[in-house]
Structure formats: structure tokens, C-alpha cells
Amino acid sequence: MKETIFEVLIYLFENYIDSNEGEAVEPGKLKTELLEAGFTESYVERAFDWMEELTGLSLGPAESYAEQRLFRIHSPEELERLDVEAQGFLLFLEQTGIIDHMRRELIIDRVMALGDTVISVEHIKWVALMVLFSQSGLEGHYSQMEELVYGDTPFSLH
Numbered sequence: 001m002k003e004t005i006f007e008v009l010i011y012l013f014e015n016y017i018d019s020n021e022g023e024a025v026e027p028g029k030l031k032t033e034l035l036e037a038g039f040t041e042s043y044v045e046r047a048f049d050w051m052e053e054l055t056g057l058s059l060g061p062a063e064s065y066a067e068q069r070l071f072r073i074h075s076p077e078e079l080e081r082l083d084v085e086a087q088g089f090l091l092f093l094e095q096t097g098i099i100d101h102m103r104r105e106l107i108i109d110r111v112m113a114l115g116d117t118v119i120s121v122e123h124i125k126w127v128a129l130m131v132l133f134s135q136s137g138l139e140g141h142y143s144q145m146e147e148l149v150y151g152d153t154p155f156s157l158h
Contacts, residue, residue: 004114004116005046005050005114008034009050009126012034013126013129016030046115050114054130055134074087074108078108078112081117082119083118083121085120086111086119086120086123093107098141099132103128106131110127110130110131125149129142129149
């Protein structure tokens with residue numbers, strides 16, 4: 001059995017959301033397919049709740065990313081769960097202009113809501129992709145993030 005919300009979300013994103021733009025899938029049918037794919041009902045329900053919360057958090061137009069000079073101090077709970085590479089990757093996304101500080105906060109909120117004990121770069125990549133996909137007017141930023149998720153370019157802090 002597949003046992004994390006993160007795995008359910010990736011499965012949904014790869015199989016339904018990104019590939020079926022404009023096509024609505026009946027929630028009951030989707031739940032049945034997820035259960036048949038090996039996900040537990042509890043995690044399927046939690047993943048649906050996670051996505052519903054994300055779609056309810058629209059941030060409006062992106063700001064001028066180049067002008068940002070904000071510094072983020074992580075809370076003790078975030079420091080416990082975000083590994084150093086994940087923190088560095090968030091900073092990288094901001095410094096390269098893929099996300100702004102408002103989307104960074106949304107990404108942090110959504111990765112913390114996953115409930116995973118340790119949040120890795122892989123978590124950040126996928127959640128950032130989902131966040132950018134859910135925000136209108138950020139198609140270019142989404143494309144850049146998509147290249148980081150699916151491309152061959154590895155991320156390194158060095």
C-alpha cells in the first residue's frame with residue numbers, strides 16, 4: 001500500500017491534473033481509481049482536503065520578483081521538518097525568480113500540511129509545481145518549475 005498524502009498528490013497530479021486540463025473527473029470515480037491503485041481511503045481523503053485548501057488560497061498577481069529582498073526565518077517546527085537542502089531549494093526558487101515571497105509562504109504552508117516528518121527537496125519541487133499550477137497568470141513560472149521537476153538538471157547547494 002502507498003501510505004502518504006504526498007504520494008497520492010503526485011499520482012493525482014501526474015495522472016489527472018496536469019494531463020487532463022479542462023477535463024473534469026468525477027470525484028467518486030477518481031476515489032475509486034485511487035483505492036484500486038493501492039492508496040488507503042484515509043490518505044485519499046486527506047489528499048483531497050489538501051487540494052481543496054490549496055485551491056482556496058489564491059494570491060493574486062505575482063509581484064516583481066527581481067525587486068524582492070526579504071529574509072525568511074523558519075519557525076522551530078519548520079526547522080525540525082525542512083531539511084537543509086529543502087530550505088536551500090526554497091531560497092534558490094526565490095533568488096531565481098521562479099517564486100515570490102507570497103508563493104514561498106504558500107509552499108511552506110502546503111508542505112507542512114502534508115504531515116511528513118521530514119520535508120525534502122523532492123517535496124518542495126512537487127508542492128511548488130502544484131502551487132504554481134493552481135495560480136493564474138504564472139504559466140512561465142510553472143514552466144520553469146516543471147523543468148526542475150521533470151528535467152535532468154539536478155539541484156545542488158554547492
